[in-house]
Amino acid sequence: MAQLARPLVAERSSPALGGIVGAAVMGALSSGLTCGVWSFLAVVIGDVSAALPLGWALFSGAGLGLGLAFFRRGKTSPWTITLFLGLAVGVLWLLLTGLRPLSLGQVRPFWGVTACLLSFLFAAQLTRYGLRDLDLSQPRRDLFETLLLRALRAAGFVFFLSVVIFPFYFMVVSSLKARAALLQNPTYLGIDLTRSLGDLLVGYREVLVTFDFLRYIGNSTFVALATVVITLVLAILGAYAVTRLRFPGRTFMSRAILLIYMFPAIILVIPLYAIFTQLGLRDTLPGLLIVYPATTIPVALYMLRSYFQTLPADLEEAGMIDGCSRLSVIWRITLPLSLPALASVGLYIFMIAWNEFLFAFMFSDNPDIYTLSRGMVALNSQEVPRQFLMAGAVIVTVPIMLIFFFFEKYLVGGLTAGGVKG
Amino acid sequence: MATRLAGNEPPRRKTLAAREARLAYWMLLPTFIIVFAIVLFPVLANFWISFKPVGLADLRAPEPTVRERVREEPEAPGDPVTVRYQLLNRSQDIEVRNVVFTDALPEGLTLTTDEPRCDVSGTELRCDLGNWEGGYREDLELSFTTTNAFFSAAGDDVEGFLEASFEDAEPEVTAQAANILTNLTFTLDNYRRFLGSPEFWPTLRTTLLYTVFGTLGSILLGLFAAQLLNEKFRGQGFLRGLFLFPYVAPVIAVAFAWAFLLDPQSGSVNALGVEFGLLQNSISFLSERTIQLSLFGLPFTLPLALTVVILFEAWRYFPFAFLFILARFQAIPQDMYEAADVDGASPLQKFWWVTLPQLVGILSTLFLLRFIWTFNKFDDIFLLSGGAAGTKTLTIAVYDEAFARADLGAGAAASVVLFVILGVFMVLYFRFAPEGE
Numbered sequence: 001m002a003q004l005a006r007p008l009v010a011e012r013s014s015p016a017l018g019g020i021v022g023a024a025v026m027g028a029l030s031s032g033l034t035c036g037v038w039s040f041l042a043v044v045i046g047d048v049s050a051a052l053p054l055g056w057a058l059f060s061g062a063g064l065g066l067g068l069a070f071f072r073r074g075k076t077s078p079w080t081i082t083l084f085l086g087l088a089v090g091v092l093w094l095l096l097t098g099l100r101p102l103s104l105g106q107v108r109p110f111w112g113v114t115a116c117l118l119s120f121l122f123a124a125q126l127t128r129y130g131l132r133d134l135d136l137s138q139p140r141r142d143l144f145e146t147l148l149l150r151a152l153r154a155a156g157f158v159f160f161l162s163v164v165i166f167p168f169y170f171m172v173v174s175s176l177k178a179r180a181a182l183l184q185n186p187t188y189l190g191i192d193l194t195r196s197l198g199d200l201l202v203g204y205r206e207v208l209v210t211f212d213f214l215r216y217i218g219n220s221t222f223v224a225l226a227t228v229v230i231t232l233v234l235a236i237l238g239a240y241a242v243t244r245l246r247f248p249g250r251t252f253m254s255r256a257i258l259l260i261y262m263f264p265a266i267i268l269v270i271p272l273y274a275i276f277t278q279l280g281l282r283d284t285l286p287g288l289l290i291v292y293p294a295t296t297i298p299v300a301l302y303m304l305r306s307y308f309q310t311l312p313a314d315l316e317e318a319g320m321i322d323g324c325s326r327l328s329v330i331w332r333i334t335l336p337l338s339l340p341a342l343a344s345v346g347l348y349i350f351m352i353a354w355n356e357f358l359f360a361f362m363f364s365d366n367p368d369i370y371t372l373s374r375g376m377v378a379l380n381s382q383e384v385p386r387q388f389l390m391a392g393a394v395i396v397t398v399p400i401m402l403i404f405f406f407f408e409k410y411l412v413g414g415l416t417a418g419g420v421k422g
Numbered sequence: 423m424a425t426r427l428a429g430n431e432p433p434r435r436k437t438l439a440a441r442e443a444r445l446a447y448w449m450l451l452p453t454f455i456i457v458f459a460i461v462l463f464p465v466l467a468n469f470w471i472s473f474k475p476v477g478l479a480d481l482r483a484p485e486p487t488v489r490e491r492v493r494e495e496p497e498a499p500g501d502p503v504t505v506r507y508q509l510l511n512r513s514q515d516i517e518v519r520n521v522v523f524t525d526a527l528p529e530g531l532t533l534t535t536d537e538p539r540c541d542v543s544g545t546e547l548r549c550d551l552g553n554w555e556g557g558y559r560e561d562l563e564l565s566f567t568t569t570n571a572f573f574s575a576a577g578d579d580v581e582g583f584l585e586a587s588f589e590d591a592e593p594e595v596t597a598q599a600a601n602i603l604t605n606l607t608f609t610l611d612n613y614r615r616f617l618g619s620p621e622f623w624p625t626l627r628t629t630l631l632y633t634v635f636g637t638l639g640s641i642l643l644g645l646f647a648a649q650l651l652n653e654k655f656r657g658q659g660f661l662r663g664l665f666l667f668p669y670v671a672p673v674i675a676v677a678f679a680w681a682f683l684l685d686p687q688s689g690s691v692n693a694l695g696v697e698f699g700l701l702q703n704s705i706s707f708l709s710e711r712t713i714q715l716s717l718f719g720l721p722f723t724l725p726l727a728l729t730v731v732i733l734f735e736a737w738r739y740f741p742f743a744f745l746f747i748l749a750r751f752q753a754i755p756q757d758m759y760e761a762a763d764v765d766g767a768s769p770l771q772k773f774w775w776v777t778l779p780q781l782v783g784i785l786s787t788l789f790l791l792r793f794i795w796t797f798n799k800f801d802d803i804f805l806l807s808g809g810a811a812g813t814k815t816l817t818i819a820v821y822d823e824a825f826a827r828a829d830l831g832a833g834a835a836a837s838v839v840l841f842v843i844l845g846v847f848m849v850l851y852f853r854f855a856p857e858g859e
């Protein structure tokens with residue numbers, strides 16, 4: 001309604017002062033962002049020594065913004081103009097710096113020339129996107145707010161992507177690099193692809209074979225799978241009882257479950273350490289297989305309980321009328337209906353058990369029963385090159401990431417259903 | 423098991439409700455047992471241990487030892503054989519009770535020493551040695567006379583025979599020791615030491631700073647990230663998966679990666695900071711307690727290592743908040759925004775007046791949950807900085823007391839302190855948490 005009340009916008013209209021300033025700021029921010037990314041990547045991946053003249057980048061971006069503000073069709077700028085302006089600013093930069101932007105020592109075809117043109121093209125496109133659907137000739141009161149939020153959004157994407165990816169990227173790259181190479185040039189995080197595969201992967205070979213990580217992979221897998229099975233069996237029984245059966249203390253049980261999964265693991269460690277040492281359970285796999293399910297059952301029970309509550313009880317009652325016992329009702333009716341939930345819970349428990357550090361660290365001294373987490377600590381305490389440690393870190397992480405990518409739907413379901421401990 | 427119990431019961435004798443309750447208890451029993459044994463019991467045990475003088479080394483059971491040595495060798499029947507038994511309680515402070523040892527004697531020896539505690543029946547020597555206090559030591563010499571039967575059993579090598587039958591054959595010792603964990607010695611020293619140490623208040627302060635800022639950081643980042651992905655676009659699902667990476671990756675891998683990234687010598691963060699002119703020179707982020715900064719000309723001191731572990735916490739757990747906030751976002755009815763548009767609300771006004779009120783529930787739940795879990799967090803700090811340089815929280819203190827200083831009692835006292843504070847938070851949680859979230 002409000003839109004209809006406004007006068008129709010002319011084909012070409014000169015922007016008002018507010019619009020001009022807004023567009024210039026938007027252009028400056030966009031160009032600052034793309035040029036920042038450009039110089040960062042040039043240093044980290046391109047291995048060039050670069051310095052970004054931030055003031056000039058902002059200034060050129062402001063120019064881009066002004067250009068886009070004056071050439072507008074309706075509420076956006078045409079893409080041809082955008083392309084042209086972006087290229088023009090890029091070429092201008094190259095000409096003014098003698099094809100050596102970012103104070104590069106020599107002409108670099110990719111990190112100097114191509115990347116320069118690309119960053120300004122992106123900056124132009126980003127500015128155009130930031131100014132979309134806005135009437136610059138008759139700016140609304142909230143024009144600056146809208147622009148600010150859009151700029152924040154772009155910055156947010158760059159921020160989150162780099163913050164999330166960078167540590168993992170670093171992990172992979174340093175697992176492929178000898179310590180000397182990293183020490184010599186710590187800003188260069190590219191991978192030298194001219195080296196042979198065997199040479200690149202030497203850290204992995206060492207860690208897997210010499211440092212026995214193959215065995216630890218087996219131990220971790222066994223412990224995690226066994227924990228999943230034990231937890232699921234007990235939690236299914238418990239969750240079913242809490243949702244479907246009436247008994248005194250039922251509400252108390254439901255609440256107590258939640259309470260337990262807020263207990264910190266560290267306060268369990270001292271008594272369990274003392275008791276397990278005296279019982280001879282410390283430093284054994286059964287010891288770990290008692291502790292892990294105990295810490296995961298409450299979560300699993302809670303998650304399954306929420307799921308069982310969504311299942312209609314009628315089906316089960318029909319089964320009971322047909323003469324099934326409770327356990328066979330669970331086996332034949334409830335469980336087949338809850339397969340997705342079981343997958344969620346199972347994967348989630350697997351993840352917890354695989355990633356578990358504290359109990360593995362405290363309760364195993366014998367390398368034969370080390371899990372991967374424990375093996376990593378042992379690796380860290382020896383005089384082992386960082387390359388090997390990072391190779392170990394990649395080995396610990398990759399299985400979880402694979403599972404996560406293949407079963408993301410289930411895992412996210414599990415994460416949201418349980419409220420997840422972490 | 424459960425079905426059989428429920429199914430075979432004569433149906434008329436018990437009401438349906440009682441049978442159902444009984445079945446429920448059977449189904450919950452294994453869960454209850456394991457949770458009780460591994461979670462509840464240890465929590466209670468902490469209270470007990472915290473009043474006991476127990477060190478890490480005391481966990482080995484005290485063992486009385488008996489060693490024997492032949493002192494005198496016989497040459498003809500009627501000659502004496504003297505055996506010395508060296509009795510020792512290896513533990514310096516724990517009493518062992520009802521020490522009894524039995525030893526198999528060779529044929530043809532008769533006990534001549536008048537020793538009321540010892541008694542020979544057939545070829546078995548049995549000594550009932552009563553209670554030994556800590557560090558108890560005694561040499562018990564027993565003499566026997568030999569008979570012909572001895573020499574016929576010994577043959578030519580009397581010395582070898584004696585050695586084989588005494589010195590090489592260990593006597594069997596049985597005893598009861600008061601278990602260090604179950605005896606009735608109590609002390610308040612653990613609390614006195616932990617609460618009275620000059621580190622206690624700084625630790626508490628660090629814990630609170632870490633918890634509050636770690637929680638706020640992760641929730642704010644999560645809110646921001648959720649806001650970014652709260653629009654349909656291509657690659658949204660992929661980005662959502664990617665944003666969860668820090669949370670699902672094993673802590674040991676990401677903590678090491680961070681530690682290496684921040685390393686002062688070869689860490690890339692320092693090198694990049696210097697390259698881009700953000701840092702004058704390398705900083706060792708994880709081992710420097712404080713750093714002087716000036717913001718707009720105002721100098722202030724930033725607790726550096728603590729800030730880094732808080733940032734790590736925020737980084738690792740923002741996906742958790744992100745996931746829940748995103749789910750809540752998508753449940754906000756669109757017509758509320760349309761109505762706000764009609765009223766001419768600006769984007770920020772819409773966020774403030776429409777979105778935030780819808781998020782209050784989930785944000786407060788997240789705050790309480792994350793607050794408690796951050797308060798409980800041990801692994802992250804332990805792996806990143808080991809509690810050094812002003813990053814020692816209560817959980818790290820528990821570990822330090824119990825294992826680094828090998829004082830289980832003090833560690834348990836620290837656990838109790840931790841648990842009591844946590845208890846207060848939990849009461850608040852259950853007081854304020856909305857039902858069903």
